[in-house]
Amino acid sequence: MPIRTAEASPDPDANLLLSRQLCFALHSTTLALGRVYARVLAPLGLTYTQYLALMVLWETGEISVKRLGERLLLDSGTLTPLLKRMEAAGLVARQRDPDDERRVLVTLTQAGAALREQARDIPVQVARICATSGLDLEALKTDLEALRGALGEPGVAPVSTGQ
Amino acid sequence: MPIRTAEASPDPDANLLLSRQLCFALHSTTLALGRVYARVLAPLGLTYTQYLALMVLWETGEISVKRLGERLLLDSGTLTPLLKRMEAAGLVARQRDPDDERRVLVTLTQAGAALREQARDIPVQVARICATSGLDLEALKTDLEALRGALGEPGVAPVSTGQ
DNA sequence: AACAATTAAATTGTGTGCAATTTAATTTTG
DNA sequence: CAAAATTAAATTGCACACAATTTAATTGTT
Numbered sequence: 001m002p003i004r005t006a007e008a009s010p011d012p013d014a015n016l017l018l019s020r021q022l023c024f025a026l027h028s029t030t031l032a033l034g035r036v037y038a039r040v041l042a043p044l045g046l047t048y049t050q051y052l053a054l055m056v057l058w059e060t061g062e063i064s065v066k067r068l069g070e071r072l073l074l075d076s077g078t079l080t081p082l083l084k085r086m087e088a089a090g091l092v093a094r095q096r097d098p099d100d101e102r103r104v105l106v107t108l109t110q111a112g113a114a115l116r117e118q119a120r121d122i123p124v125q126v127a128r129i130c131a132t133s134g135l136d137l138e139a140l141k142t143d144l145e146a147l148r149g150a151l152g153e154p155g156v157a158p159v160s161t162g163q
Numbered sequence: 164m165p166i167r168t169a170e171a172s173p174d175p176d177a178n179l180l181l182s183r184q185l186c187f188a189l190h191s192t193t194l195a196l197g198r199v200y201a202r203v204l205a206p207l208g209l210t211y212t213q214y215l216a217l218m219v220l221w222e223t224g225e226i227s228v229k230r231l232g233e234r235l236l237l238d239s240g241t242l243t244p245l246l247k248r249m250e251a252a253g254l255v256a257r258q259r260d261p262d263d264e265r266r267v268l269v270t271l272t273q274a275g276a277a278l279r280e281q282a283r284d285i286p287v288q289v290a291r292i293c294a295t296s297g298l299d300l301e302a303l304k305t306d307l308e309a310l311r312g313a314l315g316e317p318g319v320a321p322v323s324t325g326q
Numbered sequence: 327a328a329c330a331a332t333t334a335a336a337t338t339g340t341g342t343g344c345a346a347t348t349t350a351a352t353t354t355t356g
Numbered sequence: 357c358a359a360a361a362t363t364a365a366a367t368t369g370c371a372c373a374c375a376a377t378t379t380a381a382t383t384g385t386t
Contacts, residue, residue, distance in 0.1 A: 015283070015286040015287065017218070017222060020286070021215075021218070021286070021304075022290075022293065022300050022303065022304045022307075023196055023200065023211075023289065024215060025303075025304045025307040025308050025311070026189075026192065026193050026196055026307055027193055027196075027197075027211075027215070028235075028236045028311055029189065029307045029308070029310050029311040029314070030189050030190055030193040031236060031237075031373075031374095032236070032311045032314035032315065033186055033189055033190075033310075033314055034190075034373085034374090035314070035315075035373095035374080036314050036315070037186065038374080038375090047340095047341060047342075048186075048190075048341095048342090049341080049342060049343090050341095052187060052190070055180070055184070059180060064364080065364075065365065065366095066363090066364060066365085072191075073191045073194065073195070074194075074342090074343075074344090075343085075344070075345090076364070076365050076366065076367095077343070077344055077345080077346090077365095077366085077367080077368090078342065078343050078344070079365090080365065080366055080367080081341080081342085081366095081367095082341085082342075085340095085341080100351075100352070100363095100364085101350080101351055101352085101364095102350070102351045102352065102363065102364040102365070103351095103363095103364060103365085104364080104365065104366095123183075123184070126186065127185075129313060129314065130185065130310060130313060130314070131313075132313045133309045133310045133312065133313035134309070135306055135309055135310060137185050140185065140188075140303075140306055140307075140310070141184075141185045141188045143298055143303050143306075144185075144188040144189055144192045144303075145188050145192070146296045146297070146298055147192050147195075147196075147293060147296045147298060147303070148188070148191055148192040148195045149296065150292060150293060150294075150295045150296035151192070151195035151196055151198070151199050151292065151293070152195065152198075152199070194343075194344095197343085197344090198343095198344080201344080201345090210370095210371065210372075211372090212371080212372060212373090213371095227334080228334075228335065228336095229333085229334060229335085237372090237373075237374090238373085238374070238375090239334075239335050239336065239337095240335095240336080240337080240338090240373070240374055240375080240376090241372065241373050241374070242335090243335065243336055243337080244336095244337095244371085244372085245371085245372075248371080263333095263334085263381075263382070264334095264380080264381055264382085265333060265334040265335070265380070265381045265382065266333095266334060266335085266381095267334080267335065267336095
Protein backbone atom coordinates (compact mmCIF):
# COMPACT_ATOMS: atom_id res chain seq x y z
CA MET A 1 0.00 0.00 0.00
CA PRO A 2 1.83 3.12 -1.22
CA ILE A 3 1.98 6.20 0.95
CA ARG A 4 0.72 9.39 -0.63
CA THR A 5 1.64 12.46 1.36
CA ALA A 6 3.40 15.78 1.12
CA GLU A 7 6.70 14.09 1.85
CA ALA A 8 6.58 10.97 -0.31
CA SER A 9 7.67 10.87 -3.93
CA PRO A 10 8.64 8.25 -6.50
CA ASP A 11 12.11 9.83 -6.60
CA PRO A 12 13.72 8.97 -3.25
CA ASP A 13 16.06 11.95 -3.37
CA ALA A 14 13.24 14.44 -3.92
CA ASN A 15 11.95 13.64 -0.46
CA LEU A 16 15.05 15.24 1.03
CA LEU A 17 14.57 18.60 -0.67
CA LEU A 18 14.11 21.33 1.90
CA SER A 19 11.34 22.89 -0.14
CA ARG A 20 9.26 19.72 0.13
CA GLN A 21 9.37 19.56 3.93
CA LEU A 22 6.24 20.33 5.89
CA CYS A 23 8.52 20.37 8.90
CA PHE A 24 10.51 23.29 7.54
CA ALA A 25 7.39 25.28 6.69
CA LEU A 26 6.17 24.72 10.23
CA HIS A 27 9.51 25.38 11.87
CA SER A 28 10.31 28.56 9.94
CA THR A 29 6.79 29.95 10.32
CA THR A 30 6.98 29.46 14.08
CA LEU A 31 10.31 31.29 14.19
CA ALA A 32 8.85 34.11 12.10
CA LEU A 33 5.85 34.40 14.41
CA GLY A 34 8.20 34.34 17.38
CA ARG A 35 10.05 37.34 15.97
CA VAL A 36 6.75 39.20 15.50
CA TYR A 37 5.78 38.50 19.12
CA ALA A 38 9.22 39.53 20.33
CA ARG A 39 8.66 42.97 18.78
CA VAL A 40 5.11 43.31 20.09
CA LEU A 41 5.96 42.07 23.58
CA ALA A 42 9.19 44.02 24.02
CA PRO A 43 7.38 47.11 25.40
CA LEU A 44 5.88 44.90 28.12
CA GLY A 45 9.25 43.34 28.94
CA LEU A 46 7.88 39.88 28.19
CA THR A 47 9.18 36.97 26.17
CA TYR A 48 6.80 34.90 24.14
CA THR A 49 6.76 31.95 26.51
CA GLN A 50 6.30 34.24 29.48
CA TYR A 51 3.30 35.74 27.67
CA LEU A 52 1.83 32.25 27.17
CA ALA A 53 2.28 31.50 30.87
CA LEU A 54 0.62 34.78 31.80
CA MET A 55 -2.36 34.02 29.56
CA VAL A 56 -2.93 30.84 31.53
CA LEU A 57 -2.56 32.68 34.84
CA TRP A 58 -4.92 35.47 33.78
CA GLU A 59 -7.39 32.72 32.97
CA THR A 60 -6.99 30.53 36.02
CA GLY A 61 -5.60 32.73 38.79
CA GLU A 62 -3.61 30.13 40.70
CA ILE A 63 -2.06 27.02 39.16
CA SER A 64 0.55 24.40 39.98
CA VAL A 65 3.70 24.07 37.89
CA LYS A 66 2.50 20.65 36.86
CA ARG A 67 -0.86 21.83 35.55
CA LEU A 68 0.72 24.86 33.90
CA GLY A 69 2.99 22.46 32.07
CA GLU A 70 0.00 20.44 30.94
CA ARG A 71 -1.64 23.56 29.56
CA LEU A 72 1.49 24.79 27.78
CA LEU A 73 2.82 21.33 26.88
CA LEU A 74 6.10 22.15 28.61
CA ASP A 75 7.96 20.39 31.42
CA SER A 76 9.50 21.61 34.67
CA GLY A 77 12.92 21.83 33.06
CA THR A 78 11.56 24.67 30.96
CA LEU A 79 9.07 26.11 33.42
CA THR A 80 11.12 26.31 36.60
CA PRO A 81 13.70 28.75 35.24
CA LEU A 82 10.98 30.61 33.33
CA LEU A 83 8.92 31.09 36.48
CA LYS A 84 11.97 32.10 38.49
CA ARG A 85 12.69 34.85 35.98
CA MET A 86 9.07 35.96 36.12
CA GLU A 87 9.24 35.93 39.91
CA ALA A 88 12.41 38.02 39.80
CA ALA A 89 10.57 40.43 37.48
CA GLY A 90 7.80 40.72 40.07
CA LEU A 91 5.08 39.21 37.88
CA VAL A 92 4.33 36.03 39.81
CA ALA A 93 4.78 34.47 43.22
CA ARG A 94 5.78 30.84 43.83
CA GLN A 95 4.95 28.96 47.01
CA ARG A 96 4.71 25.35 48.09
CA ASP A 97 1.18 24.00 48.34
CA PRO A 98 0.49 23.42 52.08
CA ASP A 99 -1.81 20.52 51.14
CA ASP A 100 0.93 18.76 49.18
CA GLU A 101 4.44 19.99 49.69
CA ARG A 102 5.58 18.47 46.41
CA ARG A 103 3.55 21.00 44.48
CA VAL A 104 4.51 24.60 43.82
CA LEU A 105 1.63 27.00 43.27
CA VAL A 106 2.12 29.95 40.99
CA THR A 107 0.03 33.08 41.51
CA LEU A 108 -0.10 36.51 39.94
CA THR A 109 1.24 39.54 41.72
CA GLN A 110 -0.49 42.90 41.39
CA ALA A 111 1.99 43.79 38.64
CA GLY A 112 1.38 40.51 36.84
CA ALA A 113 -2.37 40.96 36.96
CA ALA A 114 -2.07 44.57 35.83
CA LEU A 115 -0.12 43.58 32.73
CA ARG A 116 -3.32 42.10 31.39
CA GLU A 117 -4.59 45.56 30.51
CA GLN A 118 -1.50 46.35 28.49
CA ALA A 119 -1.67 42.96 26.78
CA ARG A 120 -5.33 43.25 25.83
CA ASP A 121 -4.77 44.42 22.26
CA ILE A 122 -1.81 42.15 21.49
CA PRO A 123 -3.93 39.38 19.95
CA VAL A 124 -5.54 41.94 17.66
CA GLN A 125 -2.18 43.45 16.71
CA VAL A 126 -0.81 40.05 15.78
CA ALA A 127 -4.03 38.97 14.09
CA ARG A 128 -3.88 42.08 11.91
CA ILE A 129 -0.44 41.04 10.67
CA CYS A 130 -1.48 37.42 10.16
CA ALA A 131 -4.60 38.55 8.32
CA THR A 132 -2.49 39.98 5.51
CA SER A 133 -1.85 36.39 4.48
CA GLY A 134 -5.49 36.16 3.38
CA LEU A 135 -5.77 32.74 5.05
CA ASP A 136 -8.63 31.32 7.08
CA LEU A 137 -6.71 31.49 10.35
CA GLU A 138 -9.36 29.67 12.34
CA ALA A 139 -9.16 26.71 9.96
CA LEU A 140 -5.38 26.80 10.08
CA LYS A 141 -5.48 26.68 13.86
CA THR A 142 -7.81 23.68 13.76
CA ASP A 143 -5.54 21.87 11.29
CA LEU A 144 -2.46 22.53 13.42
CA GLU A 145 -4.22 21.16 16.48
CA ALA A 146 -5.11 18.03 14.53
CA LEU A 147 -1.51 17.61 13.44
CA ARG A 148 -0.31 18.17 16.99
CA GLY A 149 -2.65 15.42 18.13
CA ALA A 150 -1.16 13.04 15.56
CA LEU A 151 2.36 13.88 16.72
CA GLY A 152 1.69 13.01 20.35
CA GLU A 153 2.27 14.78 23.63
CA PRO A 154 5.57 15.29 25.48
CA GLY A 155 7.10 11.99 26.51
CA VAL A 156 4.59 9.93 24.57
CA ALA A 157 5.34 8.18 21.29
CA PRO A 158 2.69 9.21 18.74
CA VAL A 159 1.86 5.91 17.05
CA SER A 160 3.17 2.41 16.98
CA THR A 161 3.08 1.65 13.27
CA GLY A 162 4.28 -1.86 14.01
CA GLN A 163 7.28 -1.28 11.77
CA MET B 164 -13.61 48.57 9.29
CA PRO B 165 -13.90 45.75 11.83
CA ILE B 166 -11.32 43.02 11.90
CA ARG B 167 -12.61 39.48 11.60
CA THR B 168 -9.97 36.91 12.43
CA ALA B 169 -9.23 33.96 14.63
CA GLU B 170 -7.99 36.27 17.35
CA ALA B 171 -10.62 39.01 17.40
CA SER B 172 -13.79 38.80 19.44
CA PRO B 173 -16.44 41.17 20.75
CA ASP B 174 -15.38 40.19 24.28
CA PRO B 175 -11.94 41.74 24.77
CA ASP B 176 -10.96 39.19 27.40
CA ALA B 177 -11.77 36.22 25.19
CA ASN B 178 -8.92 37.23 22.90
CA LEU B 179 -6.48 36.39 25.65
CA LEU B 180 -7.64 32.80 26.10
CA LEU B 181 -4.85 30.38 25.31
CA SER B 182 -7.23 28.13 23.44
CA ARG B 183 -8.03 30.90 20.98
CA GLN B 184 -4.43 31.56 19.99
CA LEU B 185 -3.21 30.56 16.57
CA CYS B 186 0.25 31.28 17.93
CA PHE B 187 -0.06 28.59 20.56
CA ALA B 188 -1.32 26.01 18.08
CA LEU B 189 1.63 26.81 15.86
CA HIS B 190 4.16 26.90 18.68
CA SER B 191 3.04 23.70 20.37
CA THR B 192 2.74 21.80 17.09
CA THR B 193 6.28 22.79 16.17
CA LEU B 194 7.55 21.57 19.53
CA ALA B 195 5.65 18.30 19.08
CA LEU B 196 7.14 17.80 15.62
CA GLY B 197 10.55 18.62 17.02
CA ARG B 198 10.18 15.82 19.55
CA VAL B 199 9.21 13.39 16.77
CA TYR B 200 12.28 14.38 14.75
CA ALA B 201 14.48 14.11 17.81
CA ARG B 202 13.44 10.46 18.14
CA VAL B 203 13.86 9.68 14.44
CA LEU B 204 17.18 11.51 14.15
CA ALA B 205 18.75 10.20 17.35
CA PRO B 206 20.13 7.05 15.63
CA LEU B 207 21.97 9.32 13.17
CA GLY B 208 23.35 11.49 15.96
CA LEU B 209 21.70 14.57 14.44
CA THR B 210 19.62 17.36 15.87
CA TYR B 211 16.72 18.72 13.91
CA THR B 212 18.47 21.92 12.82
CA GLN B 213 21.57 19.97 11.84
CA TYR B 214 19.34 17.79 9.68
CA LEU B 215 17.90 20.87 7.98
CA ALA B 216 21.40 22.16 7.30
CA LEU B 217 22.43 18.80 5.87
CA MET B 218 19.42 18.75 3.56
CA VAL B 219 20.60 22.03 2.06
CA LEU B 220 24.15 20.72 1.74
CA TRP B 221 23.02 17.46 0.13
CA GLU B 222 21.15 19.63 -2.35
CA THR B 223 23.80 22.25 -3.10
CA GLY B 224 27.15 20.68 -2.25
CA GLU B 225 29.04 23.80 -1.20
CA ILE B 226 27.44 26.90 0.31
CA SER B 227 28.43 30.00 2.25
CA VAL B 228 27.19 30.57 5.78
CA LYS B 229 25.30 33.58 4.48
CA ARG B 230 23.41 31.70 1.80
CA LEU B 231 22.77 28.79 4.14
CA GLY B 232 21.19 31.28 6.51
CA GLU B 233 19.00 32.61 3.72
CA ARG B 234 17.81 29.10 2.93
CA LEU B 235 17.12 28.19 6.56
CA LEU B 236 16.01 31.69 7.64
CA LEU B 237 18.63 31.65 10.38
CA ASP B 238 21.48 34.04 11.17
CA SER B 239 25.16 33.53 11.90
CA GLY B 240 24.54 33.67 15.64
CA THR B 241 22.69 30.39 15.27
CA LEU B 242 24.64 28.90 12.39
CA THR B 243 28.23 29.47 13.49
CA PRO B 244 28.03 27.32 16.64
CA LEU B 245 25.83 24.80 14.82
CA LEU B 246 28.39 24.40 12.03
CA LYS B 247 31.24 24.19 14.50
CA ARG B 248 29.50 21.29 16.22
CA MET B 249 28.91 19.62 12.87
CA GLU B 250 32.54 20.17 11.98
CA ALA B 251 33.62 18.63 15.30
CA ALA B 252 31.35 15.66 14.48
CA GLY B 253 33.16 15.25 11.16
CA LEU B 254 30.11 16.00 8.99
CA VAL B 255 31.21 19.24 7.34
CA ALA B 256 34.32 21.30 6.63
CA ARG B 257 34.54 25.09 6.97
CA GLN B 258 37.03 27.19 5.06
CA ARG B 259 37.40 30.82 4.08
CA ASP B 260 36.49 31.58 0.48
CA PRO B 261 39.79 32.52 -1.27
CA ASP B 262 37.82 34.85 -3.57
CA ASP B 263 36.32 36.76 -0.65
CA GLU B 264 37.91 36.22 2.72
CA ARG B 265 34.79 37.48 4.50
CA ARG B 266 32.89 34.40 3.42
CA VAL B 267 33.13 30.96 4.97
CA LEU B 268 32.30 28.08 2.69
CA VAL B 269 30.74 24.96 4.14
CA THR B 270 31.23 21.63 2.41
CA LEU B 271 30.29 18.05 3.14
CA THR B 272 32.84 15.53 4.31
CA GLN B 273 32.65 11.92 3.18
CA ALA B 274 30.83 11.10 6.39
CA GLY B 275 28.39 13.98 5.92
CA ALA B 276 27.63 12.92 2.37
CA ALA B 277 27.25 9.30 3.42
CA LEU B 278 24.62 10.18 6.00
CA ARG B 279 22.26 10.93 3.14
CA GLU B 280 21.71 7.22 2.62
CA GLN B 281 20.69 6.71 6.22
CA ALA B 282 18.43 9.77 6.09
CA ARG B 283 16.66 8.76 2.92
CA ASP B 284 13.61 7.26 4.59
CA ILE B 285 13.23 9.86 7.33
CA PRO B 286 10.76 12.01 5.39
CA VAL B 287 8.60 8.96 4.81
CA GLN B 288 8.79 7.91 8.47
CA VAL B 289 7.68 11.35 9.59
CA ALA B 290 5.08 11.65 6.85
CA ARG B 291 3.57 8.37 8.00
CA ILE B 292 3.09 9.79 11.48
CA CYS B 293 1.73 13.10 10.18
CA ALA B 294 -0.63 11.25 7.85
CA THR B 295 -2.52 9.81 10.83
CA SER B 296 -3.96 13.30 11.28
CA GLY B 297 -5.96 12.80 8.10
CA LEU B 298 -5.02 16.30 6.92
CA ASP B 299 -4.05 17.46 3.46
CA LEU B 300 -0.42 18.03 4.40
CA GLU B 301 0.49 19.62 1.10
CA ALA B 302 -2.22 22.25 1.56
CA LEU B 303 -1.13 22.81 5.15
CA LYS B 304 2.44 23.38 4.00
CA THR B 305 1.25 25.93 1.42
CA ASP B 306 -0.82 27.75 4.04
CA LEU B 307 2.10 27.90 6.46
CA GLU B 308 4.33 29.33 3.77
CA ALA B 309 1.72 32.00 3.06
CA LEU B 310 1.54 32.87 6.75
CA ARG B 311 5.31 32.97 6.98
CA GLY B 312 5.34 35.41 4.09
CA ALA B 313 2.90 37.67 5.90
CA LEU B 314 5.03 37.57 9.04
CA GLY B 315 8.19 38.75 7.30
CA GLU B 316 11.75 37.53 7.18
CA PRO B 317 14.42 37.81 9.89
CA GLY B 318 15.24 41.41 10.67
CA VAL B 319 12.40 42.77 8.54
CA ALA B 320 9.17 44.21 9.92
CA PRO B 321 6.25 42.41 8.28
CA VAL B 322 3.89 45.27 7.43
CA SER B 323 3.53 48.90 8.18
CA THR B 324 -0.18 49.17 8.96
CA GLY B 325 0.25 52.89 9.39
CA GLN B 326 -1.28 52.65 12.84
C1' DA C 327 44.99 56.30 -3.08
C1' DA C 328 42.29 57.32 1.27
C1' DC C 329 38.31 57.13 3.84
C1' DA C 330 33.60 55.89 4.58
C1' DA C 331 30.09 52.54 4.03
C1' DT C 332 28.83 47.96 3.55
C1' DT C 333 29.14 43.09 4.08
C1' DA C 334 30.07 38.34 6.28
C1' DA C 335 31.17 35.85 10.34
C1' DA C 336 32.00 35.52 14.86
C1' DT C 337 31.09 36.69 19.55
C1' DT C 338 28.36 37.87 23.73
C1' DG C 339 24.52 37.49 26.57
C1' DT C 340 19.80 36.04 27.42
C1' DG C 341 15.99 32.84 27.08
C1' DT C 342 13.87 28.89 25.85
C1' DG C 343 13.31 23.49 25.27
C1' DC C 344 14.22 18.87 26.59
C1' DA C 345 16.37 14.41 28.21
C1' DA C 346 18.16 12.59 32.23
C1' DT C 347 18.98 12.73 36.93
C1' DT C 348 18.17 14.13 41.69
C1' DT C 349 15.51 15.37 45.78
C1' DA C 350 11.68 15.46 48.62
C1' DA C 351 6.89 14.37 49.56
C1' DT C 352 3.06 11.32 49.07
C1' DT C 353 0.79 7.06 48.01
C1' DT C 354 0.67 2.22 47.44
C1' DT C 355 1.82 -2.42 48.96
C1' DG C 356 3.31 -6.19 51.39
C1' DC D 357 3.54 0.32 59.87
C1' DA D 358 7.69 0.04 56.74
C1' DA D 359 9.55 -0.49 52.20
C1' DA D 360 8.66 0.28 47.47
C1' DA D 361 6.65 2.87 43.97
C1' DT D 362 5.02 7.06 42.34
C1' DT D 363 4.75 11.94 41.86
C1' DA D 364 6.21 17.04 41.53
C1' DA D 365 9.91 20.19 41.14
C1' DA D 366 14.37 21.26 40.65
C1' DT D 367 18.82 20.58 38.64
C1' DT D 368 22.29 19.52 35.06
C1' DG D 369 23.97 19.54 30.58
C1' DC D 370 23.34 20.36 25.85
C1' DA D 371 21.48 22.67 21.65
C1' DC D 372 19.14 26.06 19.41
C1' DA D 373 17.51 31.18 18.40
C1' DC D 374 18.21 35.92 18.27
C1' DA D 375 19.47 40.85 19.33
C1' DA D 376 23.42 43.50 19.67
C1' DT D 377 28.12 44.13 19.16
C1' DT D 378 32.70 43.30 17.24
C1' DT D 379 36.13 42.14 13.75
C1' DA D 380 37.87 41.75 9.30
C1' DA D 381 37.38 42.12 4.37
C1' DT D 382 35.49 44.32 0.44
C1' DT D 383 33.23 47.95 -2.10
C1' DG D 384 32.11 52.78 -2.96
C1' DT D 385 33.17 57.44 -3.17
C1' DT D 386 35.59 61.50 -3.45
